[in-house]
Amino acid sequence: MLRAVILTAACIWLAAPSFAQLNFAEKLAKAPKMMTMEVNKAIMVTVELDFGKKIPTIAEALRQIQRLHQPADGRGRTFAIIDAYGQPTPEGKLHLSMHVSTEKPGTGTLVFNRTGEVLWQSKIVPAKNPDAQAFTGKNLTIHIDNGKGETFQVDGSGNPASVLEAKLKGTGQLVKTFWPEGAEREVTFIYSACGCPVKVVAKRVGSRTLRTKDQPVIFPDDPAAVATIQKLMRW
Structure with missing residues (x-):
């Protein structure tokens, strides 16, 4: 908490x-x-x-x-x-x-x-939970909402060039067909020891996305993670 x-x-x-x-x-x-x-x-x-x-x-x-x-x-x-x-x-x-x-x-x-x-x-x-894992800095998870309060995890296993070229886990649907042109969506990034969600709002514009708000500033202590996110989101 x-x-x-x-x-x-x-x-x-x-x-x-x-x-x-x-x-x-x-x-x-x-x-x-x-x-x-x-x-x-x-x-x-x-x-x-x-x-x-x-x-x-x-x-x-x-x-x-x-x-x-x-x-x-x-x-x-x-x-x-x-x-x-x-x-x-x-x-x-x-x-x-x-x-x-x-x-x-x-x-x-x-x-x-x-x-x-x-x-x-x-x-x-040290964490009291004996199963707690140390933060490795190697795993970035991305979730996108559907505009109706439901979120879906992006499958990055195929090393997609951008988030829009990736598929959604569990459905196999391409993100570019899931995310309509011009629509704003809440995008959640998880890249931390606590597993805490970091949320931004972005808009689909053609083959890229754009942040519609400049806050929050995300992962200021992890510029490599930010560079990866910017590449995937094409900001």
């Missing part, structure tokens, strides 16, 4: 030092409590960040958030942001939600580079 963490960036007064100028003890006191999560779980980290006069896009904002990994075995990463979305607030800040998936034991931390503020931190422990 997803859990929500609502955190608010510290206010910066003209006469007071910025968060980045505070000493380590003060930063630690302002940081969210170290939580404990199992591998293959997810959490939504929601924050309000002050970027000054110009509010960045979600993709730009994510580039200013540092991911710190301390894996127990000393190799690889401990978590990944799998999607993110948000909007400006009336106060001129950016309300940002980041969907975090835990991948391996160790610790994980998100830090706002502009201020040094710790946005989220967690100890990540």
